[in-house]
Amino acid sequence: MAGTDASIYRQFEEAVRKGRLVAMATALTGPTIGAKMLLWPDGRSEGSLGEPTLDAVARERAAQVFASLRPERLTVETAGGPVELFLDVQPPPPRLWIVGAVHIAAALVTYARTLGFYTIVIDPRTAFAAPERFPHADELVTRWPDAVFAEVGLDESACVVVLTHDEKIDNPALAMALRSPARYIGALGSRRTHAKRAAALKALGLEDAQIARIHAPIGLDIGARRPEEIALAIMAEIVAVMNGKIE
Amino acid sequence: MRELMPTLERWRNQQKRIALATVVRIYGSAPLPLGSKMAISSAGEMAGSVSGGCVESAVVQEALEALRSGRPKLLTYGIADEVAQSVGLACGGVIEVFVEPLPEV
Structure with a gap:
């Protein structure tokens, strides 16, 4: 050369x-x-x-x-x-936005990067979003996710996974994602948690059809229990959506 | 390409030189799409893939030769090619691979 x-x-x-x-x-x-x-x-x-x-x-x-x-x-x-x-x-890689710098997120970053995603972990709680916990993430952002989403704008290729279990963080992030054309939106939590969340999102002005876009309980049913297994179930679901196998 | 970046960086930190192999033509069915890439270090290590394992070891030899000579090379592997018969492309397609030494960054 x-x-x-x-x-x-x-x-x-x-x-x-x-x-x-x-x-x-x-x-x-x-x-x-x-x-x-x-x-x-x-x-x-x-x-x-x-x-x-x-x-x-x-x-x-x-x-x-x-x-x-x-x-x-x-x-x-x-x-x-x-x-x-x-x-x-x-082509630019698809972006996976992970809200919640939790244990599942660490495994999810590993799988997503292997599959060619650009990974961004967001958590306003500095104790969680510590760089030494996420050396493998493309970006680690210690801010409120809804503020970040409002700033960058989520496009049709964006995938959003919400994992904090803290409704103060999760719900505004979800509301913002549901108002965007994001390709995949998933939220961690049981059916009961999700029913509660759906009610809260409705109170934030979202409609049933919008709320129905959320994948919850999150991930394909592979009997996942450990955080790494849950991350695998989530990743598999995202791949299935990207490949048009499920909506 | 992006997935190769951490490996390229590691090899450079280890003062190794690097060659890049890219699939630049596909006839018939091929295991990996056009543009697929494999990086090869001057120590003979590889990252990525051009054929899912069929012709990688032959490509490594060519890459090491390209690093020695400093010259890029266009290679053909497939059923019509004698070398490829010995190397083997399981799917029966033909691929062309461009091997080039990368600049030292």
Whole structure:
């Protein structure tokens, strides 16, 4: 990799690490094999594939790759003969928001990261949200979750899991999540706890149809008892929802 | 790609050099999608996967060679390929893998 390509590769890696949408074109054959061009969704690009036609084609195809979020392989006719081109795209990972820095959350972060989720643990209680308990989380936020949700806005790919058992923390967070297009919303607690919670959410102005979006009792029924097993049941349920197996 | 990051960081801290292998073409059925990646350290360790285990050991050899030469390489594995027959791609598809040395960050 030449010097410029090295700097481009570093920017690519940095974007991937931070969960930003980015694409990279690489010449797979030809005199400039290995040359790279970094492409951003806003149309900017950096670096060169070493041949004007290759650069033009890469820029032209970038929009398509950003729309489909699938990598693409092309053969480009250049003055020096055909060159194989690969357009890699790294979509931002789905975000899993975990409210409650509890024991289940620690195991859930492990499973979620293995499955490619970006994990954010939120708990306003500093005793729980201690960095040494969550060294593996992408982010650990010691704030009120409803305030955080209001600030960032939950999108269609967001998954929200509420685990504190403290209605002062859980219910405002749930209310905010239910007013968003979040893909998955789950809350820990028995049927009885959930009935109580549903009543409280109604009092906060939410409708039955909105409240029905909550997965509760949370997780697939795998007979989970230990915190790690409950985390596995939750993760399995999220995967099933993401894959369209359940609503 | 993201899931490889902690491993890449660890290898760099250990002063190891790294090669990256990417699936850049798939014919027929293949075990992993286009763009799947495997990282290989100069000590011969691997992280990630390009074929779910079918051709990984062959790719490691090519990656070590790429680290020695400093040159990237486009490789083909599959039923039509003699090397692939010995290495074996269980699903019967053909994949192309691009192996390149990564810059030292």
